[in-house]
């Protein structure tokens with residue numbers, strides 16, 4: 482079973498969760514940013530797990546990334562905008578036929594989420610949902626992750642790998 486955990490991550494929290502999920506899935510899984518996960522990386526993939534931060538109650542849009550870019554100096558740590566938004570990555574995802582799972586990082590309460598849009602994009606490309614979307618929590622606007630979240634992510638990876646058997 483080949484698995485790919487793809488992420489958009491401006492401050493590294495979603496990237497850290499993605500790596501922990503891949504670790505939990507096992508050695509056949511790799512975590513990659515949206516820039517690294519080129520169409521060739523998806524060839525023969527049985528499970529695609531994709532995740533993003535929640536910005537303004539949803540999967541990051543081009544507009545919010547532009548606002549963040551303009552206000553980059555106001556954040557405690559500079560944002561990494563060097564990889565494409567997951568939204569764009571999903572829109573250009575070549576057809577596949579594996580399974581899908583989605584996650585998001587967020588502070589907490591929100592009237593909306595990102596995982597619904599992620600699963601919808603994966604499904605449109607042919608990846609059938611394997612699990613409900615998962616949320617991982619950060620403690621502030623740019624992180625860090627709450628204690629225990631990386632362990633939860635690893636456990637979820639183990640669970641997804643079991644579901645695939």
Ligand SMILES: Cc1cc2nc3c(=O)[nH]c(=O)nc-3n(C[C@H](O)[C@H](O)[C@H](O)COP(=O)(O)O)c2cc1C
Pocket residue numbers: 489490491492493494495496533534535536537538539545549586587588589590591619621622623624
């Ligand atoms: C501009 C902006 C908007 C955000 N909007 C939300 C939000 O609506 N709900 C929420 O729970 N967290 C929100 N957050 C917190 C992010 O979801 C959190 O920082 C995220 O985990 C960052 O992930 P990353 O380090 O992978 O970029 C926001 C953060 C920023 C900078």
